[in-house]
Amino acid sequence: MSGSALVALREASFGYEDGPPVFSGLDFEVREGRALALLGRNGSGKTTLMRLLSGGLRANGGELTVGGRVVRYDRKGLTALRTTVQLVVQDPDDQLFAASVGQDVSFGPLNLGLPDTEVRARVAESLAALDITALADRPTHLLSYGQRKRTAIAGAVAMRPRVLILDEPTAGLDPDGQERLLTTLDGLRAGGTTVVMATHDVDLALRWADDAALLTPSGVRTGAVSGLLARTDLLRAAGLRLPWGVAAGHFLRVRGLLAESDAGPRTPEELAAMAAPWEL
Incomplete structure (x- = not known):
């Protein structure tokens, strides 16, 4: 992935009291200018990861860095962190x-x-x-x-903030509300804010994100969204289905309607545009 790491967890471990470890030896980065989607089943650790990144929780081991500097969990350090990273929870x-x-x-x-x-x-x-x-x-x-x-x-x-983390921001919104919010997020990104979104919606992630992080029982896998969300093994481990856009792209390629090197559709509008030349 391109872009420098704005916020990073290095060899981070965390577990709640009297519970099993949620993360162990985790290396995770939020890279500048890259829209990142966090995906995984309920209980996979998405909320914990967001709170570790924003300073709401402190790792039991390892470190959190902002701009390459280790965060100190005193008043001055946390104030500096929260002027750089902001978390918006799911329920307003x-x-x-x-x-x-x-x-x-x-x-x-x-x-x-x-x-x-x-x-x-x-x-x-x-x-x-x-x-x-x-x-x-x-x-x-x-x-x-x-x-x-x-x-x-x-x-x-x-x-x-330089990094805005959103927990299921489109949950509970009607289609028009979702579209308006996505337009707003595009505006924030254009203004220099790096946006991280936790979501269960793989179609939204494919459409909106540059990169994805899949939280699975064997660890966190991160990469370019189009490649990662085509991995059926990882999606199955994360409790997620294949995005329709990936399936549509595969359908078009096996029928020779889309070159192997060409990106598949990420929205219905893109699919309609691809289909236009084949219409009689």
Whole structure:
């Protein structure tokens, strides 16, 4: 994979009290500018991995590095980490707590001790990025589920992190809400934010990500999304099915309609475009 490692776990081990090890000797990197999808069955360790990367959990062994520097788990070190890496949990109600959207989004920057003018600028920027400027004064308890999701992400974006980690961000959203969120994430990526997404949706991962990490009982396998999600053995071990785009690409190749060196479709629209020349 291209790009330098922004955040990395080196020889990391972790297990919960009175439980078996979740990870042992784990080496894992989030590389700059690469959209990364984390995939695996429930209980595979996706949430644990995200919390280790964001500092919510501390590895029992090994180390976490940011920009090549080892993270120190004191106040100064964790503050520096959380201005670089932000985690947005799956349920926005676990993250929102302020009376209004604007107040909630401003919480992180205020805690950094930034001047009021800087806080206001960050809030305005984040609300605009998530397309919820009109909701700034809306009470959070009156928001729709999709609006709450966007508000939670805006709160993380206001910290201006280099890495944004999202736990199942499209879960519970209707198709239009999913498309709008993906467009927003594209905008954040274009602005220089590296995005990591945990998801069960292999079709979404194939469409959206550059790289994938499959969490299996034998360890974490990471690579380019198109190659990794074509490995039926790894998908089976991770409790996942073959993405439809990979299956469609295989169908086209065996019938001579797509060259072996050509990438298969990642979206229905790409498949329709490929099919256009064969239509009578």
